[in-house]
Amino acid sequence: MALIDSYRRNVARKQDEIARLTEQKAKEYTKITGFNNKIQTATRQMNSSKSVTTINSRLKEIHRNQEDIARIEKKTAEFETKIAKKNKELQAEQRKLGNEEIKEAKKLQQQQVKFQLDQAKAFSAVNRTLTEHSDAINSLNELPEEITVLFLASNPRDQGQLSLDEEVRSIKEMITKSRHRDAVKLESCWAVRPGDILQYINEYQPTIVHFSGHGSSDNELVLMDNNSNTKLVSMRSIVQAMSVANEDLRLVFFNTCHSKNQASNVTEYIECAIGMNTSITDNAAQIFSAQFYSSLGFGLSVEKSFNQAKAALILEGIPEENTPALFVKSGCDASEICIVAE
Template sequence: MRTSPSARGEERPVTILFLASNPKATDRLELDRELRAIERRLTSSRHRASLELLSRWAVEPDDLQRALLEVEPSVVHFSAHGTKGEALLLHDGAGNTAPVSKEALADLFGILKDRIRVVVLNACHSRPQAEAIVQHIDCAIGMSRAVGDDAALEFSAAFYQAIGHGRSVAQAFQLGLNALKLKDIPEEDTPALLARAGVDPAQVFLVGEPAPRPTPAPPPAAPPAERWPLPTILLSVFGLVCLGVLAATFLRSAPATPAQDAAAPPPSVAPASVTAGAPGGAISPAASGARR
């Protein structure tokens, strides 16, 4: 995993930009410990060669545009204080607080949305800012209420570890919540994952490719019906015709046997008819063979 900008000509990695702000008038946050935890998890991840972690400290409002233009990150991670008034607390030139409104943040990400896919606001009461940002960016994570240092650290470390192993944003978010449960930190209801309309966080992958779903084997095809080739059919028909012709010829040319001669009926002789009125019942030759 790279922790400095990549040289020109190299394949562009997925860059995570860590923006830290802890003005002197606010409670101290363990931002350095959070960054180290994220770096350790990314360094040991499967896709570490495709990831780059860069950081900016004591961030002022003017630094936001410069950092996003120079780094062109895929993920922007804010670690700072937030207020119930829906502002993110950055530094001013003297190290005091400089509130940045959710409208200003949303407008910034609406302009520079070309490469940014995920924004993480690891700050108290930052869900309203996430809701405004997600109008322009695929996914955003904000905190629904105040969040403790330990919860912020454990959630971030588990989230980026899963991203580094090629998991989706949705699954990485769930693993971040599970890390809080495993450490018995009762703040799993604080982080909130939001997505732009039409975007499914379960289909958003920053590195690696989603594992293909197994395709069920098609049912076995029925064996094709046996077909006789046309030449075979023609030969069979021709053979049957020839046999018929030979049989008929043989029967016609065979001589009659004595038994056949004996069985032949005698020639028919018309019976004599007696004509009424003929003298003495004489036989009339003209009526021979006629039937009525």
């Protein structure tokens, strides 16, 4: 129980006690009136009587009533003493209550001041957060209404044949099922040769470039020569090509074996890139890439889309979820990079 509540109860109790004593005193005073009336009646009877017996009887009656009056006056005096004492006690409790109310008022005022200061700090923190994230907010506001995914496929005849047509079909199907399907345009180019890369990038101005095919353990990309056989392109050449690509390019996806170093080096110029730590099976490559673009199509960040694509491999029972690797340009945060407008 709060101290102020205890003082309020004490004040109320003292007031009740005083009221009860005052009521009892008033009842006793009422009795005095009755005894005085009896004395007056006995006095008249005594004055009008010549009988000694009657006179003596009335004198005794008057004396008895006077004694009763004296007894009541004594009792009422005791009530007055008690009332006076209770009044002093009441005043003491009222002083305590008053002091406590002043303390409570000061405490409430301090709490209100603290609340106002805390609110000011909170508003300041919100404003600071908004300021810190203004670049990210501006980036979201500037997201294009439509992005282009440029799918570059190369499957030389002297290499193991991949189901690249199945991969592009799966990607197209998952994009079609996504919330922002109208915002993602998929352009596929086949039998890609080294000289085609910049040509197609300039032609389609993609937001994402997706390489699909083979990769070598020496960080090389396997494309095709003029005879549809293997043409190895060095990592340095690929990175150089990406560094001079269109300004809208934000992500490069190497869905090829042994491509993590290519992806890592590309992020010197591009916001983010995906590569493979080692070799990846045809089926895993299809499922991972299809889910990644589906998640992007729902307006998710690059990081969340990447993690959902890994989860899709686990759900399919394909133990290759640690093969894909995500790389981000220094100073960027994949959790805040959204390529498709939400």
